[in-house]
Amino acid sequence: MASDEKTVDKGRRSFLGKMTLGLFTVGLFGQGWTYMRSLVPNVLYEPPQKFKIGLPEEMAEGVNFIESRRVFVIREGHQFTCISAKCTHLGCTVKYVPLAHQETIKSGGEEMTVSYEFQCPCHGSKFRQNGAAYSGPAPGALSWHKIEIAPEDGQLLVDVSSSVDNDFKLVV
Template sequence: MAVNLKRSSGGGTQVAVSRRRMLAWITGTGLVGSGVLSAISNFVFIKPRATYGQPQRFSIGKPDDYPAGTRIALDARRICVVREGNRIAAVSTTCTHLGCIVGLADTGFACPCHGSRFDSDGTVTGGPAPRPLPWYKITLAPNGEIEVDKDTEITPGSYLTL
């Protein structure tokens, strides 16, 4: 590995770099670059990119927002809030057949997609739905608002007494 030093007429020194040294420099630069790129891609990979959707525990307002004797569908949350006197409950509005959003009907709930019918308690009365509509746990938060927990299914007909 020879480095040739030559004097130029301007008083500076020119270095003639051998082919081997130039290839070693290019190879080293490529290896360092690929190592940096690999490290960056590993850090990007470690960071989760998942969007987890809406929380399964959420507030739906105060009990006064739901007058006695009403059934109010909250389509964005896929639940129906049922209030009977001083009792309140949350029933799913997701059809147990293929996941369509069921609508309120005179006798309970009706699926517009495949014709499943449910009574006011969510029990299947007709159609292809294999199971009744689930009921979700409902609690009263310390601030006085109603909280629904869609991760916890309860026995149909179980109301929260206010």
């Protein structure tokens, strides 16, 4: 009888010993992993916020969609503007939609003649030619971005990291 108790006691101690060793090993691996992970920085790889899109004379007259950057670059003769294609509702890419006829509308208290607008395919928001939202759930206007000439090679340089007023124009 006493021999049975000793065997059970020995088995229990052995089990507890193995469990302690197991927990210790798991803890050690956890700490090691955390330490190794801390050596690798959390970097978010995003495309550059400033990018070149070619020479001004190569840009077609009218609305040019730069799909890879989700911006529209509009050329009117020697004037260039840049407007974001990112819908202000949930970020879908808006589409350029030419109007059947030129219209004169009032937007932001100003009268303007429009020949196109932007429409979002996701939830139906509509934006005027100047980016102002006028229909659908979009809470605000499409952003306008700075566009300038790169001094080193004369290419058009767009900066999507900042927004500019919707009367900003680059004249070349």
